[in-house]
Amino acid sequence: MTTLDQLLEPIRHSPLLPRILEELQQQIAKEQQIRTRFYQEMTPDQKVEFIDGEVIFHSPAKNRHVIATGCIFRALSLFVDANRLGTVKSEKCLCSFPRNDYEPDVVFFGLEKSSQIHLDTLQFPVPDLIAEVLSESTEARDRGTKFIDYSAQGVMEYWIIDSGRRVLEQYLQEANGLVLKKKSDSGVVESQAIPGFAIEIPAFFDEQKNLDAIRKWFG
Numbered sequence: 001m002t003t004l005d006q007l008l009e010p011i012r013h014s015p016l017l018p019r020i021l022e023e024l025q026q027q028i029a030k031e032q033q034i035r036t037r038f039y040q041e042m043t044p045d046q047k048v049e050f051i052d053g054e055v056i057f058h059s060p061a062k063n064r065h066v067i068a069t070g071c072i073f074r075a076l077s078l079f080v081d082a083n084r085l086g087t088v089k090s091e092k093c094l095c096s097f098p099r100n101d102y103e104p105d106v107v108f109f110g111l112e113k114s115s116q117i118h119l120d121t122l123q124f125p126v127p128d129l130i131a132e133v134l135s136e137s138t139e140a141r142d143r144g145t146k147f148i149d150y151s152a153q154g155v156m157e158y159w160i161i162d163s164g165r166r167v168l169e170q171y172l173q174e175a176n177g178l179v180l181k182k183k184s185d186s187g188v189v190e191s192q193a194i195p196g197f198a199i200e201i202p203a204f205f206d207e208q209k210n211l212d213a214i215r216k217w218f219g
Contacts (some may be wrong), residue, residue: 004152011038011082014200017102017150018214024059024189027053027118031053031099032163034050034053034054034055035101035195038050038055038101039123039202040160042094042137044092047091047103047193048103049100049101049102049103049199050100050101050144051100051101051102052099052100052139052145056141056144058103058137058138059137061133061135062135062163064163064164064205065133065163066203067072067163067206068077068105068133068155068161068163068204069090069091069133070078070108070110071204071205071206072105072131072133072159072161072204073088073090073106073200073209074122074210075203075204075210075213075214076088076106076129076131076194076197076213078214078217079194079196079197079214079217080108080194080197081160082217082218083195083196085110085111085115085194085195086108086109086113086194087107087108087109087114087117088106088107088108088109089106089107089124090105090106090107091103091104091105091106091217093107093124094122094123094124095107095123095125095126095127095130096123096124096126096136097126097149097153099116099149100145100149101123102133102146104127104130104131104150105131105132105133106130106131107124107127107129107131108126108127108128108130108131108193108194109125109127110128110193111129112154113125113126113127113128114168114177126153126155127153127155127177128155128156128157128193129156129157129158129159129191129194130148130150130155130157130158130159130170131158131159131161132146132159132160132161133161133163134157134160134162134163138171142160145162146176147171149176151171151178152177154173155173155178156172156173156193157170157171157172157173157191157192158171159171161204163205165185166185166201166202166204166205166206167185168183168184168185168189168201169182170182170183170189171206172192176218185200185201185202186200186201186202187200188200188201189201197208199213
């Protein structure tokens with residue numbers, strides 16, 4: 001039995017099912033109104049997401065967060081571009097899921113999804129790989145709502161990056177959702193979503209190590 005089935009099983013047999021269904025339909029309708037207004041009012045200079053019926057504005061990030069995000073983006077984008085594997089985006093890339101809209105720190109789209117992305121694309125598809133760099137204000141969502149949604153919508157690979165402890169957590173999609181495969185501050189992370197991509201984990205937290213690792217790829 002899947003997690004979804006486990007959640008629905010007691011509701012299916014409840015005498016309150018019609019009332020529950022009515023309230024859920026009303027909630028979804030209200031959320032859709034708010035979501036439509038969110039699309040109309042968001043601006044390019046904002047880092048903003050739509051999660052669980054709410055518009056979430058993000059504050060500026062600490063330097064360690066900025067460094068980690070930049071290192072991850074640089075390594076992934078150069079490798080993916082050099083090998084023509086798809087496209088990599090950072091931060092201001094609004095990824096639309098069935099209920100929510102996220103702006104992850106770094107995302108990768110394989111060739112199939114990249115073909116759907118054009119110069120005027122504003123709402124991007126569900127990514128194949130997502131990297132979220134933790135902060136005090138986002139960790140609960142990165143490990144909670146986002147994790148559940150990324151897992152349910154088939155994101156192939158999810159990285160949770162702790163820039164304070166310099167630790168990477170790698171989750172891979174399996175039959176019942178995302179499963180932790182690696183949690184480390186050392187060694188090599190090998191991507192499943194990006195064929196052939198492998199890099200020392202410390203290269204995500206140090207700009208010089210990042211450059212040194214990239215130089216090894218290109219001689």
